[in-house]
Amino acid sequence: MPVYSVSHVENVRICVIMVGLPARGKSLIAQKIVRYLLWLSIKAKCFNVGSYRRQLAGDTAITAEFFNPDNRDGWSVRVEAVNRATEDMMRWFAEENGVVGIIDATNLTKQRRSDLLKLCRENLIEPIFLESWCDDQDLILQNIADVKTTSPDYVDVDPAVATDDFLSRISQYERNYQTLNVADDEDLTFIKLVNVGSQIIVNRIESYLESRIVYYVMNLHIKPRSIWLLRHGESEYNLTGQIGGDSNLSERGWRYAKKLPEIVLKSLGEEHEHTNLTVWTSTLKRTQQTASFLPYQKKLEWKALDELDAGECDGMTYEEIEQQFPEDFKARDDNKYEYRYRGGESYRDIVIRLEPIIMELERQENILIITHQAVLRCLYAYFMNVPQEESPWMSIPLHTLIKLEPRAYLTLVSRIKADIPAVSTYKEKGTSQLGELASEVSNSRDLILNSLQASV
Numbered sequence: 001m002p003v004y005s006v007s008h009v010e011n012v013r014i015c016v017i018m019v020g021l022p023a024r025g026k027s028l029i030a031q032k033i034v035r036y037l038l039w040l041s042i043k044a045k046c047f048n049v050g051s052y053r054r055q056l057a058g059d060t061a062i063t064a065e066f067f068n069p070d071n072r073d074g075w076s077v078r079v080e081a082v083n084r085a086t087e088d089m090m091r092w093f094a095e096e097n098g099v100v101g102i103i104d105a106t107n108l109t110k111q112r113r114s115d116l117l118k119l120c121r122e123n124l125i126e127p128i129f130l131e132s133w134c135d136d137q138d139l140i141l142q143n144i145a146d147v148k149t150t151s152p153d154y155v156d157v158d159p160a161v162a163t164d165d166f167l168s169r170i171s172q173y174e175r176n177y178q179t180l181n182v183a184d185d186e187d188l189t190f191i192k193l194v195n196v197g198s199q200i201i202v203n204r205i206e207s208y209l210e211s212r213i214v215y216y217v218m219n220l221h222i223k224p225r226s227i228w229l230l231r232h233g234e235s236e237y238n239l240t241g242q243i244g245g246d247s248n249l250s251e252r253g254w255r256y257a258k259k260l261p262e263i264v265l266k267s268l269g270e271e272h273e274h275t276n277l278t279v280w281t282s283t284l285k286r287t288q289q290t291a292s293f294l295p296y297q298k299k300l301e302w303k304a305l306d307e308l309d310a311g312e313c314d315g316m317t318y319e320e321i322e323q324q325f326p327e328d329f330k331a332r333d334d335n336k337y338e339y340r341y342r343g344g345e346s347y348r349d350i351v352i353r354l355e356p357i358i359m360e361l362e363r364q365e366n367i368l369i370i371t372h373q374a375v376l377r378c379l380y381a382y383f384m385n386v387p388q389e390e391s392p393w394m395s396i397p398l399h400t401l402i403k404l405e406p407r408a409y410l411t412l413v414s415r416i417k418a419d420i421p422a423v424s425t426y427k428e429k430g431t432s433q434l435g436e437l438a439s440e441v442s443n444s445r446d447l448i449l450n451s452l453q454a455s456v
């Protein structure tokens with residue numbers, strides 16, 4: 001079955017042209033848009049002019065003077081860098097069927113923007129300008145500290161010297177800055193973020209894909225925060241190897257749920273022990289039982305966080321699926337991301353239903369999400385940029401918290417394992433569930449079922 005995405009339906013190609021002084025979060029926004037679109041299967045790529053400039057002029061000793069608009073050598077290198085980036089982008093559109101290309105540069109002058117506009121129009125590409133305008137000095141200094149002192153331009157440079165140099169680089173750029181405004185740029189498609197979203201000006205958004213990009217950008221914030229992703233405690237179905245369903249926690253699952261408040265507190269650290277977390281669960285019992293001892297007020301159930309719907313296979317073991325539906329079993333192994341259970345869902349379907357969750361997650365601050373194996377893989381893939389063919393095969397063990405701390409250019413990840421054993425629900429690619437190993441599993445399943453019945 002062909003897979004249609006927004007871009008196929010609309011047949012549009014978009015060039016997002018970033019605008020703004022250095023240290024206004026442009027690269028961060030550009031990279032996030034790319035990650036979001038790739039996660040939705042829309043082919044996107046960022047062309048960072050700074051890295052072309054570094055290739056042309058070398059990594060080191062690019063001091064603020066280089067960026068003086070009157071410095072002819074510096075100027076010609078910078079023009080050449082933009083030209084190379086745009087040439088590569090046009091080649092990418094033409095030869096690799098790119099859909100959304102991003103030119104990540106300052107693009108501060110009307111002249112530069114009109115050159116890019118002309119190039120896009122000649123190539124039938126929709127241009128959309130995305131300006132990050134900011135005069136909040138605290139935000140700017142925070143950005144400089146976060147990003148620029150770790151930039152390749154300042155390798156081995158003392159952070160204080162790097163910060164001073166960077167501030168003078170910014171003042172060189174300020175000399176030429178012409179901000180976008182509705183009066184002068186009425187005909188352009190643009191979005192202007194003022195002080196990271198405290199005010200947003202949107203002008204002439206025309207296509208659906210453009211409006212999705214705008215909506216995504218409108219939801220972003222850059223406040224420091226953490227996101228915890230975890231599966232529910234071990235369930236009765238996990239013990240018996242059955243998939244789907246709405247079973248209760250096992251005895252070990254309940255132990256994990258009781259220990260969870262302590263583990264979360266530890267992970268928050270002393271200085272944040274009074275932080276108020278928001279807890280999201282699915283509508284299924286196993287996630288809600290897992291959340292039941294957490295002391296936080298704000299708990300929200302989301303249908304969109306429910307586990308992958310296994311349709312006709314719901315309640316079966318992998319072994320039973322292999323026996324009863326051998327072709328499906330193989331098809332799923334061959335392409336797990338696209339495979340849709342009979343009457344159920346695929347991983348791609350989960351990503352589509354998770355989109356509103358991602359939007360809301362971008363708006364939120366500290367949040368703890370208790371969900372399921374397949375859903376968690378999809379959420380993790382969004383934050384960590386995991387390619388589609390890999391994400392359904394990631395190992396996401398039970399009784400393990402994943403803490404994500406988004407930073408300017410990367411997301412820090414730590415895993416916290418609770419000291420409470422649980423079964424593994426991981427099925428390796430290409431492994432048959434039939435045969436010796438499988439019969440051991442099914443024997444243990446019978447044993448567990450017997451003991452459950454005996455204890456009733």
Ligand SMILES: O=P(O)(O)OC[C@H]1O[C@@](CO)(OP(=O)(O)O)[C@@H](O)[C@@H]1O
Nearest residue numbers: 242243244307308310372373374425
């Ligand atoms: O895509 P695979 O690897 O089969 O993983 C998804 C499966 O994980 C399970 C456990 O096997 O999740 P959960 O623990 O939330 O019940 C199944 O319900 C679900 O079908």
